[in-house]
Amino acid sequence: MKIVLLSPLPPYRGGIAQFGNMLLSALERQDLDVTGVNYSHLYPGFLFPGKTQYEEGSAGAQGLLHAYQPFSWKKTREKIREMQPDVILSQWWHPFFAPCLTAVNPGGIRSVAICHNILPHESFPLAETLSRRFFNKQDLLAVHSQQAEEQAATTGRRIIRLFHPVYNQYLGTGLPREQARGKLGIKPGEKALLFFGLVREYKGLDILIEACNLLPEEFRIIAAGENYTDRNFTSPRLLWENSFVPDNDVGTWFNAADIVVLPYRNASQSGIAQIALAFNKPMVVTDAGGLRETVDPGRTGVVAEHATPEYLSAAILECAALTGKSITTENIALKASEFSWESYVRTLLEAI
Numbered sequence: 001m002k003i004v005l006l007s008p009l010p011p012y013r014g015g016i017a018q019f020g021n022m023l024l025s026a027l028e029r030q031d032l033d034v035t036g037v038n039y040s041h042l043y044p045g046f047l048f049p050g051k052t053q054y055e056e057g058s059a060g061a062q063g064l065l066h067a068y069q070p071f072s073w074k075k076t077r078e079k080i081r082e083m084q085p086d087v088i089l090s091q092w093w094h095p096f097f098a099p100c101l102t103a104v105n106p107g108g109i110r111s112v113a114i115c116h117n118i119l120p121h122e123s124f125p126l127a128e129t130l131s132r133r134f135f136n137k138q139d140l141l142a143v144h145s146q147q148a149e150e151q152a153a154t155t156g157r158r159i160i161r162l163f164h165p166v167y168n169q170y171l172g173t174g175l176p177r178e179q180a181r182g183k184l185g186i187k188p189g190e191k192a193l194l195f196f197g198l199v200r201e202y203k204g205l206d207i208l209i210e211a212c213n214l215l216p217e218e219f220r221i222i223a224a225g226e227n228y229t230d231r232n233f234t235s236p237r238l239l240w241e242n243s244f245v246p247d248n249d250v251g252t253w254f255n256a257a258d259i260v261v262l263p264y265r266n267a268s269q270s271g272i273a274q275i276a277l278a279f280n281k282p283m284v285v286t287d288a289g290g291l292r293e294t295v296d297p298g299r300t301g302v303v304a305e306h307a308t309p310e311y312l313s314a315a316i317l318e319c320a321a322l323t324g325k326s327i328t329t330e331n332i333a334l335k336a337s338e339f340s341w342e343s344y345v346r347t348l349l350e351a352i
Contacts (some may be wrong), residue, residue, distance in 0.1 A: 145290020
């Protein structure tokens, strides 16, 4: 089987590029003929709120896909046709990319979308119309949560529900626990609550700050992620690295943490949860999208039933009782084993 994967790939940074790179490697381990097709241009500057779209030290990306240059799409479509793939896999996460991904698909080839979202977390003009046009060209939609599966059911496409595989590529990066805690100024006896990843309104950093104010003094927040909002977040109990964390330093933050907290107002799923599983960290998540599916309540973490400071603080206190126990580590490792890349790819290929 010959597969072409349309996806952001390094040197683009962020979760979608990381997922694409891991998926490409997992497919190659199946002895398939796989070609990754990267973007030459992803977001136009006016739509990208961050400092750079690329990994540290990179000047740009080489690729066939130009997300917002329609005059290039016909040529790209012909190049993809010349590759003679049996299957086109497209990473889907935002309707902004629907015109490009729809136009470069030659048609007459099995097409599968790996859907991180069905609709975006934040409003976007013509989101449903653009999304539906893209979905109409797909033979199969692979989704990662029950919520996404329910949303995808309205498209009329064939659906397979998979999961977001574990992100274990960061193991061995950064500083070990005690050095990491020293670098981040965490004192002995303090409980470090980690908020990790790009800061957006729907991710609820403000909820976590208010929740922490309701907790005993030994609790504090360590946050790492570039701010994509127009708000400033401050608290005497907050250490915030307002920048993108390079891959080789991710381990510093997770090693230092006692609990990883995802206080999201809404979500489909999250790669951050999959990093936490790889690092054997107990989690507190809100009952948003598929986040609940990453936690075995009372064994590997706790689900806050509502995204409010009161519910979140209570969940954090409950989760704190799980920290530092070997049985918790064993339970998390067992949970992580449910989300292997090998299982993901096998099931996906069977569905294709």
